[in-house]
Amino acid sequence: MALIVQKYGGTSVGNIERIHNVAERVARAHRAGDQVVVVLSAMSGETDRLVKLAHEATPMPDEREMDMLLSTGERVTIALLAMDLRGRGINARSFTGRQVGIITDSAHTKARIARVTADRLREALDQGVIPVVAGFQGINEQSDVTTLGRGGSDLSAVALAAALKADRCIIFTDVDGVYTADPNVVPAAKRIDKIAYEEMLEMASLGAKVLQTRSVEFAAKFNVPVEVNSSFKEGKGTLVTREDADMEAVAVAGVTGDRNQAKITIVGVPDKPGIAARIFGPVAQAHVNVDMIIQNMGQDALTDLSFTVPRADLRKATPIIQGVAKEIEAKSVSITEAIAKVSLIGVGMRSHSGVASKMFEVLSREGINILMISTSEIKISCVIDEKYLELAMRSLHSAFGLDQVPQGDRSGK
Numbered sequence: 001m002a003l004i005v006q007k008y009g010g011t012s013v014g015n016i017e018r019i020h021n022v023a024e025r026v027a028r029a030h031r032a033g034d035q036v037v038v039v040l041s042a043m044s045g046e047t048d049r050l051v052k053l054a055h056e057a058t059p060m061p062d063e064r065e066m067d068m069l070l071s072t073g074e075r076v077t078i079a080l081l082a083m084d085l086r087g088r089g090i091n092a093r094s095f096t097g098r099q100v101g102i103i104t105d106s107a108h109t110k111a112r113i114a115r116v117t118a119d120r121l122r123e124a125l126d127q128g129v130i131p132v133v134a135g136f137q138g139i140n141e142q143s144d145v146t147t148l149g150r151g152g153s154d155l156s157a158v159a160l161a162a163a164l165k166a167d168r169c170i171i172f173t174d175v176d177g178v179y180t181a182d183p184n185v186v187p188a189a190k191r192i193d194k195i196a197y198e199e200m201l202e203m204a205s206l207g208a209k210v211l212q213t214r215s216v217e218f219a220a221k222f223n224v225p226v227e228v229n230s231s232f233k234e235g236k237g238t239l240v241t242r243e244d245a246d247m248e249a250v251a252v253a254g255v256t257g258d259r260n261q262a263k264i265t266i267v268g269v270p271d272k273p274g275i276a277a278r279i280f281g282p283v284a285q286a287h288v289n290v291d292m293i294i295q296n297m298g299q300d301a302l303t304d305l306s307f308t309v310p311r312a313d314l315r316k317a318t319p320i321i322q323g324v325a326k327e328i329e330a331k332s333v334s335i336t337e338a339i340a341k342v343s344l345i346g347v348g349m350r351s352h353s354g355v356a357s358k359m360f361e362v363l364s365r366e367g368i369n370i371l372m373i374s375t376s377e378i379k380i381s382c383v384i385d386e387k388y389l390e391l392a393m394r395s396l397h398s399a400f401g402l403d404q405v406p407q408g409d410r411s412g413k
């Protein structure tokens, strides 16, 4: 008898008919003799609707109250699924994050999991009950409701799988696996049979929202085998697992695009020691993550400094940067939201050279200007004008041979 955590995303529980479909799947696994723990998201669009309501109530909603509000979406779906299963004579019970002991820090709206007690879950499983757990939520040490960041139900599922030492955590979604690029953007994208935690982590953090970044981090840390599969059809999915020798055969495993960044440029910065610390210190204190940074030599001992921050933090970062720019007597500050980051990812980059130069060549052939570049051992990212993102993704996908089934077959299609 295997213990399986099954997580269903928003589209998969988007209406009653789809909830019936999930109930069928859960019932099937139960009948096959597996122990099942179900983790659910809110219905698709519901969390966005709640965020919008909050901003209608007040421009900068209090984050504790935001979590109180956002956590309601998942309560709806767990209760509906548990009712459905019970209606079929299956002993299911819904549980909130608090009830299953998901304890987090107090960083409301992006809380980190500190520990998972899961006592109630073990008890339920011992009694033959199918627990249906609300994803995306926990409580802090003061018992206030917290949420785990957008897409956080993936993390709830992986964390429960780790705590229960489950045999597998299956993330059921609207695609049948992790693809070489977002299949909704690059129609030629292929499903990947297995992908290394490290590659998946880069893909997620560079824009592939099929898995939430922290959930991959958590899975790697606790060695949880994660499968991504479709809740709508049967067939093979993608296994996210430890790296093996096959995985280095191809240089590039995937292409991602990310529109969630904005670029800030401080023009005419005095070129002297200590200036970077004076600029980035206050930004870090405000918990704004700076991603890429470039500095251009200007004239008369002045330089221009450009960097990217998450678009969502732009409102918070702008007055801070304007304040610092004034203090250090820089000339001006300019802000562009219309940028995007295109990235190539692959553990094979460690052993294949020439990936960066080929990437630059492909972008230049398409007439796409590169605004910023950053690299690590297994990824290369370029910031470009947002309007060229889809073109860049498709051209790179094709140029790196991902439109075809790659040699050393990592692709399932």
Ligand code: ADP
Pocket: 008, 009, 010, 011, 012, 041, 151, 172, 173, 174, 175, 177, 178, 179, 180, 181, 182, 183, 184, 207, 208, 209, 210, 211, 254
């Ligand atoms: P859920 O609501 O089930 O959590 P998400 O919308 O969060 O689903 O994630 C699934 C979506 O991720 C897909 O519909 C797809 O458009 C997108 N996606 C982005 N990059 C990839 C990729 N490399 N492979 C598969 N899906 C991807």
Ligand code: ASP
Pocket: 009, 010, 041, 042, 047, 048, 073, 135, 136, 149, 150, 151, 152, 153, 154
């Ligand atoms: N409902 C939450 C969101 O939309 C969490 C999730 O779906 O994973 O972000």
Ligand code: MG
Pocket: 009, 151, 154, 209, 210, 211, 212
């Ligand atoms: Mg998701």
